Amino acid sequence: VLSASLVVALIYLPVLGGVSGGISQVFGDASQTLRQLPWLVRALLVPPTLYGLFVGAMQLLNPHYLLSDGRPGGLWGVLMGIALFLISAVISSIVMGSVEVRWHKRRITSGHQRTSFGYFIKFITGNPVMPVVTLAGVVGFVVITFQTFSTNNNGVEFFVATEPEQAIVYVQARGNLSVREKDTLLKQAELIILNTPGVQSTFAFAGEGGLLANTGGAGAPLDTIGQAQIELIPWGDRPTIQNTRKILGFIPWTSSTMDIAYDGNLVLNNLQNRLDVIPGIKTQILNLAMGPASAKPVHLRLKGDDWDDLLTATSLARQKFENTEGLSAIEDTLPLPGIDWRIDVDIEKAGRYGANVATVGSMVQLVTRGILLDTMRVESSDEEIEIRVRFPEQDRVLSTLDTLKVRTPNGLIPLSNFISRKPVAKLGQITRVDRKRFFDVKAGVHSDATKIAIGEDGISREIKMTPSEIIKEISAWLDASSLPQGIEWEWTGDQEDEAESGAFLTNAFMGALGLMFIILLAQFNSIYNSILVLLAVILSTTGVLIGMLVMDQAFSIIMTGTGIVALAGIVVNNNIVLIDTYQEYSTYMPRLEAITRTAEARIRPVLLTTITTMAGLTPMMFGLSLDFIGGGYTVDSPTALWWKQLATAVVFGLGTATMLTLVFTPAMLALRIWTVSGAYGAALAIRASSWTGEGRRIREDYRLSKAAKKYKGHEISWEDDTLDTEPSK
Structure with missing residues (x-):
């Protein structure tokens, strides 16, 4: 954010008046003095002045750049960099002004002078054919972009994949x-976790429980016997490798690259491989990624009323998951x-012996959980502690029931006279949704999973596998497989969150367009111009897709979707400026000339606004973070990764929409003018078919023209008589 603000401020710095004008005059006088030299x-x-400017910037970013001999940097290093940068900037400005080649100014001619861009706009609007060609070209470009993205995209993801710094290890x-x-x-x-490079600390908990963590609804597996919550070494503290090289052969440049062995995903993958060798247990690692918490991305839910069919369907789905790469x-x-163990009490026999059933139940509890007497509170706990009485540990076995006697x-009387016990299958728990029993099958996706895809051109390429692609593959199997009758299935978890977020952003997008249309209609009093302004949103979406392809990014429902919604309120500004200026110019000049004059007059502010916005977001798009206090910079830090897709959407969407708008909007305005003037026969016929006053006038003109063609006029001939100009006598 700071780097984006700095870039925008520096771009607008030359237009400052007052003090900057006086400083500019001083620099100009100094440059004129240097012109006395050859x-x-x-x-x-x-070159020396520009190198001083570079050294000042590096000293500003890294206070130890010039103080590498052990002297303290910090604030003094930053102040030194600021001073060196400003002095070098002043000297560079003076020197560059002195070497400027000044050409003789041409004589100014009166009247309007057409620019190159004006001649181009005149070319695409000056005849009835070019607006149609321009419209076809823009539409074709949009269609080709959407088709290319559909076949070459990197998939869809719910949120940005960031560098892991925390995780939970479930031991099963x-x-x-x-x-x-x-x-x-x-x-x-736990011993393996602590000895894994890249792990900073761990907290282990055996049995049920553990620290409260935001897992996005992802519960522990049913057979979990314990969990270890781990923290990796923070991204900024991980070991780095120093790289020293020279730019242009003489400028020293030192950079640090994080040791690839300490990459968060590699550390977790290495840990999983080491845990897999422990006999008798299984382990799962849940990455507690930053941002919105989410469960396992591939989450299938099977529902049905028949218990046996539901068990069979779940087993088939589990087998399909295991066979999916x-x-x-x-x-x-x-x-x-x-x-x-189920204990049955024969009430008839107990009554025959005069035994109380409640007393029998209490005797059984002495062997199992114990009899609850009361609860109490202690200072070391916020919850009540139960007070139970039961047999000593050596007597808490089922065989004790055979020796107990009840009064x-x-x-x-021995309990064995009227109670019996037998083993039964453990049921566990019964879960229902919408009054139907259900089972879930869940899985994660390897961070480095790839597959070979063959495009329409027959060329195979390796692409990253995303949860959406795997879900699509399993959905096709579910549609084609013969699951037991009455079994329903649906995708939940991340897929459900994506659908809800996508629906919300779609509604917000359509709502924003609706509100903008109402405002534009009140401003322009023209449905055509209002729709023309909103067409820039479609052009910006085309640029967003191009950005995803160029930057090799996946389409994020949250960040990219938010960027598209934000663009809807940004890109329309250019069209508003163009159409408002055209409406003003068209009141006192021909409308086609007004289109050309509008494009010439507004291209500079439109491009300046677009370029400054794109320049301000470019560091964010490349994941570049500048440390203005401690010096230096980082690329693709965990925090910067959050904003890359949003910045990419705005930069490419705004740039593409601006370039297309400067051509598309004048062409559409000219198309309307040529249509109204009758240059297109089909459009004139449509207008004539209406029952308005204009339609009746066009039909009447057509009828009179047709009747005039049928009328055959009489030939009139005469001879010129020579006039007698002589005076009569």
Whole structure:
């Protein structure tokens, strides 16, 4: 943001008046004094002054650039860079002014002088054919751009993929494990995590629980026995590699590149490979990316009423996920295999012995969870602590039920006389949505997953796999596969968020266009001109797609979509300026001449506004961040990656829309003039078909013209008699 503001301020700096005018006069006098020297001597002074300007800028960005001998930089280094930069800028301005080649000024002629751009606009508007050709060319360009993007894009993503700095490692195992056994397995994973290069710290938690983290609704897998939340080394503190080279063969340039081994994605991939070798457990790594939290991007939900069919469909979907290339950390919500012990109480027998059923239940609780007596609060906890009574640990086994006796009016009676126990399949949990049972199958996508795609030209190329492409592939399989009857499926998770965000941005976009149309209609009092202004939005969207292709970026629902909505309020300004000026000029000059004069008069402010905006956003588009305090710069930092796609959309969209608008708008204005004047027969016939006064007049003129062609006039001939000019006698 600071670099963008600085660029815009520097561009407008020359138009300052007052003090800047006096300074400019002083510089001009100094340059005139230097002109007394030979031109070759003045030319030799240019490279040193420009090099001083470069050194001053580098010292400003890096306070240790000239103070590399151990002397402190900091504020003094920055002030030194500012002073050197300003002095070099003054000297460079004077020297460059002295070597300027001054040509003799041409004689000024009166009247309007047509510019080159004016002749071009006159060429595309001065006859009925060129506006149609221009319109066809612009429409063809837009159509070709959309078709090219549809076949060569990098896919669609919900939010910008940023550098990971935090993650959660889920440790999975199955079996009736105690907390200590779970902790033992978790310690093995924790030891590997701490010994992985790039990991700064970790917090491990065995059993259920853990730190609260924004996972975007992504819960832990059902068979999770523990988790470790890790923090990677911050992006700015990661080891770097120094690169020294010379620009133009003599200008020293030192840059630092982050060690590729400490890249966040590579660190997590390396960690996953090392965790996979631990026997008896599985692990999943969830990247806690910055920005909106999101669960696993590929999230399929299967719904149905029949339990067995639902289990079969979920197993088939899980198998398809495992056979799909590019997916990772696949999981489902099928019930985990396990055993539950069901204890049945024969109420008839208990009544025969005079045993109370509530007493029997309390005896069973002494073996299992214990009897709840009360709750209490302690200073070290915000929650109430339960007070339970139960048997010692060595007696908390199912065989204890065979030896327990319950007191009855008839004396102590063994529990085994009226209770029975048997193992049953563990059910786990029952989940419903819209009154239907459902199971989920979820998976992540490898950050480096690629595939070979063959274009329409038959050329194969490697492209990055995105969740949208994988979802499209699995959706085709679901449509063609024979899932059990009555099974419904839908995509949730990121796909659902993308659909909701896309619908919201679409509604916002259409709402913005509607409001702008109402305002423009009130301003111009012309539906044609109002629609013509809004057509610049379509042209800007074409530029956005070109930017995605040129910068090799994926289309982000959030950032790119926001850029398109923002462009809708920016690009219309150029058309408003052109049409408003045309309406003013057309009141006192021919309308075709007014179009040409408008283009000539407004091309400079239109281009100046566009270029300054594009220049201000260019550093953001390339991910360039300048450190004005500590000096130096960074490229593609995690924070800068957020704004690259939005800046790319604005820069390319605004630039393309401006260039096309300067041609398209004059052509469309001329097209209307030629249409009204009757240059196009089809348009004249359409106007004549209306029941307005103009339509009746055109039909009457056509009828009279047709009747005049049928009328055959009489031939009139006469002879010239010689007049007698002599006077009579």
